[in-house]
Amino acid sequence: MISASTLFAKFGAVCRMVKIEHSIFALPFAYLGQFIAAGGIPSLKPFLLLTVAMVAIRSVAMAFNRVIDLPFDSKNPRTQQRPLVTGEITPMQTWFFIAVMAAIFVVACFFINELSFMLSPVALFVAVFYSLLKRFTWLCHFWLGAVLALSPLAGWISVDPQFTVPAVLFAWGILFWVAGFDIIYSCQDMGYDRTAGLHSVPAHFGLESALVISSFCHVVTAIMFLMGGWAAGLGWAYFAVWAVVSGVLFWEHCIISADDMSRVNMAFFTMNGFISVLLFAGALAGIFY
Known part of the structure; x- marks a missing residue:
């Protein structure tokens, strides 16, 4: 019989494997669309069903990525402490976890509404296919962006089962936002990606060009978030917050350069987590003011 301490340790390892804290990137945008x-x-x-569905599909995507990329992660110095690499979790346990989370996601979508249920297989495909793209194309960052771009669409559909202009505009903004910061994050692995034959914007275009492309993505992000708020008819408070978000995106690119990538983790996680929460708060304020 498995002891409670062993189960607790496994649970902690699973949370680290799927980086549960990174749910902060997607959940606020799902809530934005819903509210x-x-x-x-x-x-x-x-609200509760959307939360369960979002956490479940994100867990599927992350766990699938980890188990598929295990041969690469075991050789990459930056990823050698991940639970699958260290053996804290086995591939078989990971596949079981993926199956359970996928089932939870589909069941949650079933109880949301018919359109959500019909689209659930599509969402699962989009979420897991990202993990394979890095083997073939540097466009993988944009596919990852498309995965998180489903968030405001899912949130909107959970209340109003149709595709609308505001939800689509926010989705495009998120696609370029995620692609931009994922390009920054992948700069850490540029040398390894080239050695391993993996594809990324930094590996394909070089560090300086990658940062330019990332900057362009975030300019598009700011434009889409502006248009999304306008199309949704949000009040002045949203646009005040939008200005702050745009400033944070600009600052994100000021603290890193091709000559100094020491603050890449700050640019990747801290500032981008702040952006998603802040924009959701701005949307709330824009609804009521």
């Missing part, structure tokens, strides 16, 4: 579609605070049922 705007509801014109305020949604009812408890779609």
Whole structure:
């Protein structure tokens, strides 16, 4: 019989494997779509179901990525402490976890509404296919962006089962936002990616060009977030927050350069987590003011 301490250790390892804290990137945007579609605070049922669905599909995507990339992670100095590499979790346990989370996601979508349920296989495919793209194309960053771009669409559909202009504009903004910061993050692995035959924007274009492309992505992000707020009819408070978010994106590119990437983790996680929460808060304020 497995002891409680062993189960707790496994649970902690799973949380580290899927980086549960990174849910902060996607959840606020799902809530943004849901709250705007509801014109305020949604009812408890779609809110809870959306939360479960988002955490489940993100867990599927991360766990699939880790188990598929195990041969690469075991050789990359930056990733050799990941639970699958150290043996804290086995591949078989990971596949079981993926199956359970996928089932939870589909069931949650079933109880949200018919359109969510019909689209659940598509969402799962989009989420897991990203992990294979780095083997073939440097466009993998943009596919990852498309995965998180499903967030405001999912949130909107959970309340109003249709595709709308505001939700699509926010989705495009998120696609370029994620692609931009993922390009920055992947700069750490440029040398290894080239050695291993993996594809990324830094490995393909070089460090300086990668940072330029990342900057362009975040300019597009700011434009899409501006248009999304306008199309949704949000109030002045949203646009005040949008200006702050745009400033944070600009600052993100000021603290790193091709000559100094020492603050890449700050640019990747701290500042981008702040952006997602702040924009959601701005959307809330824009609904009521």
